[in-house]
Amino acid sequence: MAANSNFPKYQSDGTRLGNALEWFDARFPLTSLWKAHLSEYYAPKNFNFWYFFGSMAIVVLIIQFVTGIFLVMHYQPNANLTPAGLPIAFESVEYIMREVPGGWFIRYMHSTGASFFFIVIYLHMFRGLLYGSYRKPRELVWIFGVLIFLCLMAIAFMGYLLPWGQMSYWGAQVILSFFSAIPVVGDDISTYIRGDYVVAAATLNRFFALHVCAVPLALLGLVVAHILALHEVGSNNPDGVEIKKFKDENGIPLDGVPFHPQYTIGHDLPANVIMLMFFFAVLFFWPEGGGYFLEYNNFLPADPMATPEHLAPVWYFTAFYSMLRAMTWNFFWIDAKIWGVISMFAGVFILAFLPWLDRSPAKSIRYRGPIFKVLLAFFVVSFAMLCFLGTKGVEYHFFGYTPSKDSSPLSILISGAFHTKLWTIYYFLFFLTMPYWSKIDKCKPVPERVTFK
Amino acid sequence: MKTHAIKFLKRFAGVVLFVPALAMAAAAIHLDKAPVSTDQQRLQNGARTFVKYCLNCHSASLVRYNQLEKIGFKKEKIEEELIFSGENAGSMMTVAMTPADAEAWFGKAPPDLSLIARAKASGAGSGADYLYTYLRSFYKDKTRPTGWNNKAFDNIGMPHAMWDLQGEATAEVTFDKNNVKNVKLVAPAVPGSMSAEKYDDAVADLVSFLVWMGEPVAGTRKTIGIFVLIFLAGFYVLTHMLGKTYWKNIH
Numbered sequence: 001m002a003a004n005s006n007f008p009k010y011q012s013d014g015t016r017l018g019n020a021l022e023w024f025d026a027r028f029p030l031t032s033l034w035k036a037h038l039s040e041y042y043a044p045k046n047f048n049f050w051y052f053f054g055s056m057a058i059v060v061l062i063i064q065f066v067t068g069i070f071l072v073m074h075y076q077p078n079a080n081l082t083p084a085g086l087p088i089a090f091e092s093v094e095y096i097m098r099e100v101p102g103g104w105f106i107r108y109m110h111s112t113g114a115s116f117f118f119i120v121i122y123l124h125m126f127r128g129l130l131y132g133s134y135r136k137p138r139e140l141v142w143i144f145g146v147l148i149f150l151c152l153m154a155i156a157f158m159g160y161l162l163p164w165g166q167m168s169y170w171g172a173q174v175i176l177s178f179f180s181a182i183p184v185v186g187d188d189i190s191t192y193i194r195g196d197y198v199v200a201a202a203t204l205n206r207f208f209a210l211h212v213c214a215v216p217l218a219l220l221g222l223v224v225a226h227i228l229a230l231h232e233v234g235s236n237n238p239d240g241v242e243i244k245k246f247k248d249e250n251g252i253p254l255d256g257v258p259f260h261p262q263y264t265i266g267h268d269l270p271a272n273v274i275m276l277m278f279f280f281a282v283l284f285f286w287p288e289g290g291g292y293f294l295e296y297n298n299f300l301p302a303d304p305m306a307t308p309e310h311l312a313p314v315w316y317f318t319a320f321y322s323m324l325r326a327m328t329w330n331f332f333w334i335d336a337k338i339w340g341v342i343s344m345f346a347g348v349f350i351l352a353f354l355p356w357l358d359r360s361p362a363k364s365i366r367y368r369g370p371i372f373k374v375l376l377a378f379f380v381v382s383f384a385m386l387c388f389l390g391t392k393g394v395e396y397h398f399f400g401y402t403p404s405k406d407s408s409p410l411s412i413l414i415s416g417a418f419h420t421k422l423w424t425i426y427y428f429l430f431f432l433t434m435p436y437w438s439k440i441d442k443c444k445p446v447p448e449r450v451t452f453k
Numbered sequence: 454m455k456t457h458a459i460k461f462l463k464r465f466a467g468v469v470l471f472v473p474a475l476a477m478a479a480a481a482i483h484l485d486k487a488p489v490s491t492d493q494q495r496l497q498n499g500a501r502t503f504v505k506y507c508l509n510c511h512s513a514s515l516v517r518y519n520q521l522e523k524i525g526f527k528k529e530k531i532e533e534e535l536i537f538s539g540e541n542a543g544s545m546m547t548v549a550m551t552p553a554d555a556e557a558w559f560g561k562a563p564p565d566l567s568l569i570a571r572a573k574a575s576g577a578g579s580g581a582d583y584l585y586t587y588l589r590s591f592y593k594d595k596t597r598p599t600g601w602n603n604k605a606f607d608n609i610g611m612p613h614a615m616w617d618l619q620g621e622a623t624a625e626v627t628f629d630k631n632n633v634k635n636v637k638l639v640a641p642a643v644p645g646s647m648s649a650e651k652y653d654d655a656v657a658d659l660v661s662f663l664v665w666m667g668e669p670v671a672g673t674r675k676t677i678g679i680f681v682l683i684f685l686a687g688f689y690v691l692t693h694m695l696g697k698t699y700w701k702n703i704h
Contacts, residue, residue: 045703084514084545085552086565094515094567097670104670257703266699270692277685284678291574299572299667300564452704 007032007040037231042256043263044237046450050131051238053124055268056275060117061223067110068212074100077208079164079201079302089164089204090301105283112283114156115293118316120275121149125351129376132363133236139355141233144226146352151219153348156316158211161204165298166308172207173199174311178324181337198304239450240363246449255450292391310393318390319383323347325394326424328417343424350431357434362443369441379430382423389420482605484578487585490661491672493525499662500524502655504535506614507566510555513546515567516666523669524662561610570660570667581664588656591616592624592638604636619652620645 009032010025012018025031035041074096078088096103125145128134134142161172176199179190195202234244234253243253257263288294292315297308313321323346327339362368365376389396396416397403403411412418490496500521503513518531519542526535531542538549555562573580587605591613594602599612604624613619620641627635640649647655665671 081552082514083551084512084547084565085562086514091515097668098515098520099517104668104674108674262699262703265692266696270689270696273685273689273692277682277689280678280681280685284674284681287674288571288574291576296572296574296580299568 007035037227038260038264039258041231041259042243042253043235043259044239044243044253044450045255045257045262046237046239046452047235047263047267048238050123050127052268052271052275053120053127055264056120056272057117057124058223059272059275060113060120061219063109063113064117065216067106067113068216070106071096071110072212074103075162077162077204079204086301087164089162093163108283108287111294112279112287112289114159115289115314115316116275116279116282117152118156121152122316125149126380129354129379130365131236131238132240132358132360134355135236135240135358135363136355137233138230138236140229141226142355143352144222144229146348148219148222148226149351150348151215151222153317153320155211155215155219156314158207158215160314161199161207162211163298164204164302165295166300166302166306167295167298167311169199169302169304170308170311171313172203175313176203178337178341181335181341183334183338186338200304236363237450238364239366239447241446241448241450243450255452312391312393315387315391318388319386320344320347320390322386322390322420323424323427325390326420328421343428347427350428353431354434357431358438359435360438360441360443362446364446367444367446369443371437371441375430375437378426382426382430385419385423386427389416389423392416482577484582484586484605485589487579487581487660488657489579489581489664490657491665492661495658496524496662496665497526498655499658499660499665500526500535502615502659503566503662503666504537506659508546508548510548510550510559510563510611511566512548513567513666514565516546516669518542518544518546520669524665559610563611566663566666568667570663580667581660584663585656585660588615588659589619589653590638591619592622592636593642594624594626604638607634615652615655616645618645618647618655 010022010030012022021030074092076088076092078092080088082088082091093107096107098104100106128142128145157172157175161168176190176194179193180186182189191197193203194200195206234242237243243255246254248254282289282293288296295314297310312318321344324340324344327336327343329339330336331339360368360372365373394417397411398414398416398419401411401414403415518536518540519528521531521535522528528542536542536544550558552562570580570584573583575583577583578586583605587603590604590606591601592604593600596602597608599610601609601612601616602624603609603613613622616622621643622641623639625637625639627637629635645652668674
């Protein structure tokens with residue numbers, strides 16, 4: 001926060017309140033923090049629709065923190081059974097839904113918030129792809145963002161175990177069992193993570209600790225780092241040009257506007273009201289999200305003796321789950337399972353290398369060439385396909401087709417397994433070949449200043 | 454020329470993204486659409502059926518008897534009409550049989566029904582549709598230990614609890630060349646105390662009650678939701694107008 005020293009300390013205007021503020025400001029960087037990050041942080045004036053999602057992510061983060069605190073007051077991470085035979089953890093979630101005044105609202109806020117978090121984060125990340133927001137000098141902003149995404153996935157995965165329903169239990173069981181594929185130490189590692197030989201009470205308790213305490217702390221720290229790094233280098237914009245190149249006599253960027261109030265109240269506030277309308281429309285009228293936000297099978301209590309027929313993770317993990325399932329070959333005598341785990345994690349980590357993979361002279365899609373536009377369109381298709389196929393069983397075929405013994409070999413082309421592999425390969429090739437095609441792509445000339453109205 | 458190619462590719466991408474929606478349209482099992490009602494008389498009727506026919510083996514341990522006041526029962530009426538085991542209206546709707554006993558006697562403990570209407574939803578239909586179909590799909594089957602089987606849940610462990618209402622329903626069972634079982638339900642050979650229409654009505658009421666029990670707050674939730682959305686719509690107009698004033702002088 002080196003920028004703080006550039007701001008003069010507050011001078012009292014002689015009123016009592018002014019004196020108090022002067023006293024406070026002499027001892028704490030209050031007005032300088034306000035100025036550096038809000039009233040005198042200059043953001044490009046040409047932000048569009050895609051720039052709403054960062055602020056929305058903060059709003060959802062606050063919703064998750066506040067509702068989470070209230071849920072912890074009533075939730076019990078206890079895998080023992082009630083006299084009626086329901087696990088206490090499962091029962092306590094329903095206790096919140098039925099007996100705690102307003103508890104259903106708090107719980108639905110939290111469950112809807114989880115899905116909304118991923119919706120706004122995916123759109124926020126896609127904005128980065130569209131306008132090259134990860135390019136120099138914003139590499140660290142982007143890397144902190146990828147780490148936030150990773151934390152978010154960890155929180156969501158652990159939080160999903162807590163209601164101790166069938167999908168909670170078996171989802172965790174399947175994903176954690178993949179670690180046992182690691183050569184030599186695999187079994188010990190999965191036992192260490194679970195705290196037992198199967199997902200059990202010990203797993204529930206540690207996931208609770210990590211979900212409500214450890215990972216949120218890391219997440220919060222990373223969000224602060226993400227914003228500090230952003231404010232150090234300044235925001236990108238839909239034209240992908242640096243507004244700091246052209247400043248007026250006071251050193252204020254000519255194409256910049258103060259973040260507060262122009263963007264806070266003038267841009268993000270109404271947008272967030274719209275977001276909340278979608279949020280509450282889901283919460284009040286469609287809380288199960290068609291079985292994607294709250295899975296139907298999770299209304300059954302966890303039963304370690306009965307595996308559900310159809311297992312799929314929550315929708316926001318399905319793309320990466322598809323990457324895990326795409327690996328069915330045992331390369332180099334190493335189990336396909338472990339290649340699956342590697343490709344799942346690689347699918348996330350490869351994002352962190354984007355700043356160095358992209359060598360296009362233009363940052364923004366507005367000035368980039370046709371190769372990028374076409375490949376990006378297919379990248380969206382690949383991600384959507386992987387998301388969709390991850391919700392389906394391995395035997396899935398498009399168009400409701402069921403293969404029989406004598407079906408033509410062409411039927412492979414409409415099989416989910418084939419498309420999972422195809423689009424996983426595309427997903428990785430998009431990144432791995434980027435240094436080549438981003439360089440030869442025919443870009444349009446990039447303007448010096450931002451375009452505005 | 455190039456822009457044409459891009460336009461084509463955009464359209465192609467749109468079509469490809471749409472494919473999953475088409476593919477999902479193919480449903481697996483046919484379920485009858487349940488006529489779910491929120492009418493209090495029908496919910497009360499369903500509650501009576503539930504207490505009489507289900508609550509002997511299946512608990513609803515997440516539901517308190519006095520919550521039934523929300524579907525119009527008077528407190529005294531609850532203790533009079535619905536509680537036969539000496540519990541008071543503040544107790545949960547549990548059963549005397551312990552899960553361990555139930556497992557010893559039936560092989561599998563009858564599941565708690567508090568959330569059954571939410572749990573049984575699937576791609577094929579809502580949980581209510583499943584239950585409505587299932588409760589009308591029992592048939593006599595000599596090969597089963599209980600003497601009963603179910604078209605919607607093959608080789609079920611539970612006998613037909615409401616057979617005295619529906620009658621002894623039967624079915625024509627055939628196997629096709631791939632040994633896939635095909636069950637065709639036929640009218641009960643021994644009639645029950647209800648006509649087919651009346652039985653369907655009774656099941657509809659019971660299913661409506663199970664749906665209510667799955668989420669008693671669902672009605673309140675939707676009412677509040679309308680007000681919240683109206684408020685936010687108004688609030689949006691204000692914030693939008695306020696926001697615009699900040700950008701008036703920025704060119």
